[in-house]
Amino acid sequence: MEPSEADGKSRKKIVSRQNEEISSDSEIEGFPGTEKRKKGGNEDEEIEETPQEKKLRLAKQYLEQLREQEEEKAEDEAFGQDLVAGRLEEEVMEQKGKLQRLIAKDVQPPDPAEIRLLRGHQRPVTCLVISPDDKHVFSASKDCSIIKWDIVSGRKLHTIPRGKKGTEDRHIGHTAHVLCMAISSDCKFLATGDRNKLIMIWDPSLCQHLHKFTGHRDAVSGLSFRKGTHQLYSASHDRSIKVWNVAENAYVETLFGHQDVITGLDSLSRERCVTAGGRDGTVRVWKIAEESQLVFHGHGGSIDCIHLINEEHMVSGADDGSVALWSVSKKKPLALARKAHGVRGEEGLEQPYWISAVAAMLNSDIVATGSHSGNLRLWSCGLGFRSLQPLFDIPLIGFVNSLQFSNAGDFLVVGAGQEHRLGRWWRIKEAKNGLYIIPLKKTTPTNGSEEPSQHS
Numbered sequence: 402m403e404p405s406e407a408d409g410k411s412r413k414k415i416v417s418r419q420n421e422e423i424s425s426d427s428e429i430e431g432f433p434g435t436e437k438r439k440k441g442g443n444e445d446e447e448i449e450e451t452p453q454e455k456k457l458r459l460a461k462q463y464l465e466q467l468r469e470q471e472e473e474k475a476e477d478e479a480f481g482q483d484l485v486a487g488r489l490e491e492e493v494m495e496q497k498g499k500l501q502r503l504i505a506k507d508v509q510p511p512d513p514a515e516i517r518l519l520r521g522h523q524r525p526v527t528c529l530v531i532s533p534d535d536k537h538v539f540s541a542s543k544d545c546s547i548i549k550w551d552i553v554s555g556r557k558l559h560t561i562p563r564g565k566k567g568t569e570d571r572h573i574g575h576t577a578h579v580l581c582m583a584i585s586s587d588c589k590f591l592a593t594g595d596r597n598k599l600i601m602i603w604d605p606s607l608c609q610h611l612h613k614f615t616g617h618r619d620a621v622s623g624l625s626f627r628k629g630t631h632q633l634y635s636a637s638h639d640r641s642i643k644v645w646n647v648a649e650n651a652y653v654e655t656l657f658g659h660q661d662v663i664t665g666l667d668s669l670s671r672e673r674c675v676t677a678g679g680r681d682g683t684v685r686v687w688k689i690a691e692e693s694q695l696v697f698h699g700h701g702g703s704i705d706c707i708h709l710i711n712e713e714h715m716v717s718g719a720d721d722g723s724v725a726l727w728s729v730s731k732k733k734p735l736a737l738a739r740k741a742h743g744v745r746g747e748e749g750l751e752q753p754y755w756i757s758a759v760a761a762m763l764n765s766d767i768v769a770t771g772s773h774s775g776n777l778r779l780w781s782c783g784l785g786f787r788s789l790q791p792l793f794d795i796p797l798i799g800f801v802n803s804l805q806f807s808n809a810g811d812f813l814v815v816g817a818g819q820e821h822r823l824g825r826w827w828r829i830k831e832a833k834n835g836l837y838i839i840p841l842k843k844t845t846p847t848n849g850s851e852e853p854s855q856h857s
Contacts, residue, residue: 500711501764501765501784501786502764502766503766504766504810504843505765505782505792506781507843509843509844510795511842513796515840516795518838519835519836519838520834521540521550522544522834523544523834524544524834525542525802525817526803526816526817526818526835527543527580527581527802527818528581528822529582529805530583531808535807535808536551537605538814539584539591540816541579541582542818543578543820545574545575545595547575548561549605550836552812561575562574574610575597577597579593579595580620581666583626583633584626585631585647589605590604590648592624592633592647593624594621594624595620597620598615599615600635601613602614602647612650614645617635618637622636622662622663622666623663623664624636626647626668627671627672628669632644632645632672634674636676637663638663640657640660640663641655641657642657642676642687643656656689659681660683661681661703663678664677664704664706665677665704665708667709667715670712672688673688674686674689675709677706677717679704680702682700684700684725697732699727699733699734700725702719703721704717704719705755705756708759708760708768710761710782711763711764712729713728714727714735714786715761716768718757718758718770721739722740723737723738724768724780724789726782726786726787735787736783736786736787738789740753740754742754742774742778754774756772757801758803759804760805760806761806763810766782766783768780768789769813771797771800771802773801773827775798776794776796776797777795777796777801777815778793780792797815797837799829800822800827802817802818802821802822803816803822806841811840812839812841816836817834818832819834
């Protein structure tokens with residue numbers, strides 16, 4: 402049967418369609434990255450890519466990769482510069498005392514089951530410090546011993562035992578109540594002060610004795626290293642402040658001004674320290690370089706404890722039951738909470754609970770206060786530190802003699818005992834002598850991260 406004219410036309414269309422498909426495939430093979438290239442105008446004739454052409458193509462690809470890497474590096478550097486700029490701005494705010502992280506609203510009361518008690522001292526704990534990396538805590542006591550603890554496990558890592566009275570010349574350690582301690586920000590030096598007028602310097606990592614400073618004429622009641630340095634400030638019941646260079650084992654100078662025993666001392670990065678003057682009723686800011694002091698009045702009783710919140714603001718507590726917030730530029734308190742832990746005694750004879758310890762989370766709006774009222778209290782500072790409102794209470798039996806927030810702000814350490822650190826006016830038999838580790842949990846802020854506040 403002979404093919405019809407229609408069949409012939411159909412076959413021509415198929416061949417034509419096949420040619421079109423082949424032509425399309427040839428174009429795909431000609432894209433960059435294929436190994437075959439067209440030569441001249443003949444679409445059917447193809448050859449392998451020459452070595453020279455391949456080298457040229459690979460060189461172009463390498464140059465393109467280098468260009469992309471340089472662009473990514475420039476973007477990373479710009480991002481890093483932004484981070485550094487942000488950190489520098491925060492540091493400037495911190496130096497000016499204008500940084501107030503508003504985190505009190507996110508802190509939740511701890512679960513009592515998660516609070517740990519570390520036992521090791523035979524007498525009431527009088528003072529404590531947390532290492533800069535938040536891994537260890539050092540505590541001291543009326544039993545004259547010093548203990549180094551592991552925060553995570555709660556184990557005792559080292560104990561510096563007490564010595565008997567009269568053995569000061571040969572015993573390496575304290576032979577009287579240890580009242581205060583401080584640790585340098587690089588963790589190279591630990592300083593402890595006692596009722597025997599002595600300041601001991603230790604290596605915190607090995608708990609080895611390095612040096613002993615003498616010079617105070619009464620009990621050493623306060624110690625603080627200037628942040629980022631080895632300059633040490635000490636306060637005493639002899640009413641003086643002394644400045645030491647620990648790295649050089651050197652005495653620097655003595656400052657006078659208080660009219661009663663000094664009960665507390667603190668410092669941060671500036672070359673200055675703040676002190677509580679007991680029954681002289683004053684808080685003082687000592688400007689070391691200027692050789693001057695600022696005097697503040699506001700409490701009605703003996704001011705027994707003080708702590709810096711940032712470079713410009715501080716919190717103090719007194720035995721009239723009051724807690725005060727201060728600015729270094731105002732001679733009167735910005736805020737004052739009276740009877741901050743309530744009152745005790747029979748009706749008509751009520752007396753406020755003494756404020757025996759205060760602490761502040763650095764550059765934040767949270768402070769903590771302790772007494773022997775049966776609870777620890779956390780407070781929220783208002784904007785500009787112009788108000789003080791209770792956040793919540795944490796049950797704790799005994800005298801709260803020392804408080805410190807961790808550097809990361811995720812836990813609080815309490816040094817407690819059956820007696821006040823400075824005397825034996827009362828004894829709470831059911832209290833335990835030891836350290837309490839209190840976790841601080843925060844809710845996730847709904848509108849982002851912690852909100853910094855600037856104020857004048």
